Amino acid sequence: xxxxxxxxxxxxxxxxxxxxxxxxxxxxxxxxxxxxxxxxxxxxxxxxxxxxxxxxxxxxxxxxxxxxxxxxxxxxxxxxxxxxxxxxxxxxxxxxxxxxxxxxxxxxxxxxxxxxxxxxxxxxxxxxxxxxxxxxxxxxxxxxxxxxxxxxxxxxxxxxxxxxxxxxxxxxxxxxxxxxxxxxxxxxxxxxxxxxxxxxxxxxxxxxxxxxxxxxxxxxxxxxxxxxxxxxxxxxxxxxxxxxxxxxxxxxxxxxxxxxxxxxxxxxxxxxxxxxxxxxxxxxxxxxxxxxxxxxxxxxxxxxxxxxxxxxxxxxxxxxxxxxxxxxxxxxxxxxxxxxxxxxxxxxxxxxxxxxxxxxxxxxxxxxxxxxxxxxxxxxxx
Amino acid sequence: xxxxxxxxxxxxxxxxxxxxxxxxxxxxxxxxxxxxxxxxxxxxxxxxxxxxxxxxxxxxxxxxxxxxxxxxxxxxxxxxxxxxxxxxxxxxxxxxxxxxxxxxxxxxx
Ligand SMILES: [Zn+2]
Numbered sequence: 001x002x003x004x005x006x007x008x009x010x011x012x013x014x015x016x017x018x019x020x021x022x023x024x025x026x027x028x029x030x031x032x033x034x035x036x037x038x039x040x041x042x043x044x045x046x047x048x049x050x051x052x053x054x055x056x057x058x059x060x061x062x063x064x065x066x067x068x069x070x071x072x073x074x075x076x077x078x079x080x081x082x083x084x085x086x087x088x089x090x091x092x093x094x095x096x097x098x099x100x101x102x103x104x105x106x107x108x109x110x111x112x113x114x115x116x117x118x119x120x121x122x123x124x125x126x127x128x129x130x131x132x133x134x135x136x137x138x139x140x141x142x143x144x145x146x147x148x149x150x151x152x153x154x155x156x157x158x159x160x161x162x163x164x165x166x167x168x169x170x171x172x173x174x175x176x177x178x179x180x181x182x183x184x185x186x187x188x189x190x191x192x193x194x195x196x197x198x199x200x201x202x203x204x205x206x207x208x209x210x211x212x213x214x215x216x217x218x219x220x221x222x223x224x225x226x227x228x229x230x231x232x233x234x235x236x237x238x239x240x241x242x243x244x245x246x247x248x249x250x251x252x253x254x255x256x257x258x259x260x261x262x263x264x265x266x267x268x269x270x271x272x273x274x275x276x277x278x279x280x281x282x283x284x285x286x287x288x289x290x291x292x293x294x295x296x297x298x299x300x301x302x303x304x305x306x307x308x309x310x311x312x313x314x315x316x317x318x319x320x321x322x323x324x325x326x327x328x329x330x331x332x333x334x335x336x337x338x339x340x341x342x343x344x345x346x347x348x349x350x351x352x353x354x355x356x357x358x359x360x361x362x363x364x365x366x367x368x369x370x371x372x373x374x375x376x377x378x379x380x381x382x
Numbered sequence: 383x384x385x386x387x388x389x390x391x392x393x394x395x396x397x398x399x400x401x402x403x404x405x406x407x408x409x410x411x412x413x414x415x416x417x418x419x420x421x422x423x424x425x426x427x428x429x430x431x432x433x434x435x436x437x438x439x440x441x442x443x444x445x446x447x448x449x450x451x452x453x454x455x456x457x458x459x460x461x462x463x464x465x466x467x468x469x470x471x472x473x474x475x476x477x478x479x480x481x482x483x484x485x486x487x488x489x490x491x
Contacts, residue, residue, distance in 0.1 A: 130401040132485035133448075133460050135480065136462050137460050138438065145431070145448065148430045149450075175384075195448075196433060244409035247452060
């Protein structure tokens with residue numbers, strides 16, 4: 001990889017907005033998306049005509065959702081680009097928006113994720129590549145297999161893995177934008193098996209919603225009089241895809257390790273410096289796998305650490321304080337943008353009763369079918 | 383019960399794929415025409431298992447057990463434990479055969 005463009009021209013998050021994640025409803029995607037964008041504009045103090053370019057992340061809406069949605073804020077003629085990158089669509093929209101600012105082409109750029117859980121078309125399924133599964137292995141079984149392998153390797157208990165969901169449901173209960181807003185006990189989380197040790201509440205809900213962030217340059221902060229204390233900086237943005245790993249390699253964790261390493265190097269920070277992490281916890285086991293892959297703790301250490309409360313709000317590092325994919329939800333396009341919104345809220349010190357004390361450094365992480373991985377490192381303004 | 387799975391081996395890098403690779407080597411990009419056909423015994427060691435309680439299709443009937451196996455010849459595959467097989471655990475040897483395109487596995491006792 002070449003030089004980090006975000007090191008040359010700083011990029012800040014100056015506005016965040018969301019539409020609550022929710023089960024499928026008749027609400028048109030335009031309504032979902034506009035709610036989030038209007039929220040982000042109000043939060044930033046900017047006006048819509050100040051926005052020079054928009055990147056729209058969605059995986060299921062089909063062709064051309066961006067202009068029809070954004071034109072109802074007033075059709076200014078700004079640049080609009082559609083971004084599809086599976087579960088990482090929203091994260092990739094943020095990555096491209098950050099590059100747009102870092103390149104100097106624009107000073108104020110919108111990244112918005114919006115989606116509705118309908119009309120699934122997954123290209124790898126029609127790629128002409130066979131397997132011997134005949135439809136028996138869906139994502140929850142993929143991760144149930146990883147969970148059994150992990151637990152056997154390190155002696156981690158099913159209860160320790162389930163603690164991820166207990167924590168994230170408790171966080172989601174304090175997030176008005178979360179799809180699941182209910183505190184759940186360990187016995188509740190352990191009930192209702194789906195596949196292996198993965199139970200219903202250890203699998204994320206896929207619904208609909210929207211999330212928006214507005215990114216801006218130093219020049220824009222000065223020009224529009226934006227309070228720098230409310231404008232955390234994106235230190236690094238890295239996207240990678242699965243390489244040809246040896247058979248039996250845990251793909252998602254290995255890809256995560258490679259991607260986060262590059263993002264930490266670009267940002268000049270170490271994993272143990274992090275105060276807040278929004279991780280791709282579509283299934284509870286993933287949070288443990290990825291915290292270890294990121295180097296936040298050693299192999300097999302995440303289970304005991306979560307039991308000790310190290311990843312709670314107020315613990316060593318708050319992991320998925322939004323509720324994560326498990327409780328806030330995973331409406332695909334919005335998810336990665338919503339992670340950046342949550343970390344921004346935390347780094348501003350505006351997260352209310354789910355605030356991680358003294359949060360200075362944060363990370364967002366998404367994995368998408370492919371597999372692809374997108375990681376951002378953000379820092380509070382000094 | 384035992385079967386042979388058809389696959390390809392890349393002479394340039396050694397990567398083994400099954401089912402046969404139709405486009406080009408995933409590891410080094412060698413053209414598909416250079417890949418050599420190989421036959422891989424459907425036998426290996428259990429890497430992980432998961433008993434599935436909810437399934438979006440009527441077939442196979444739940445509960446059924448998905449088994450990830452690392453074949454003796456390299457590739458890792460997922461199949462389904464045949465009804466009536468002894469239960470399997472990580473490290474057990476299994477063998478399998480294809481039934482309607484699905485790898486059905488049983489424990490080797
Ligand atoms: Zn090759």
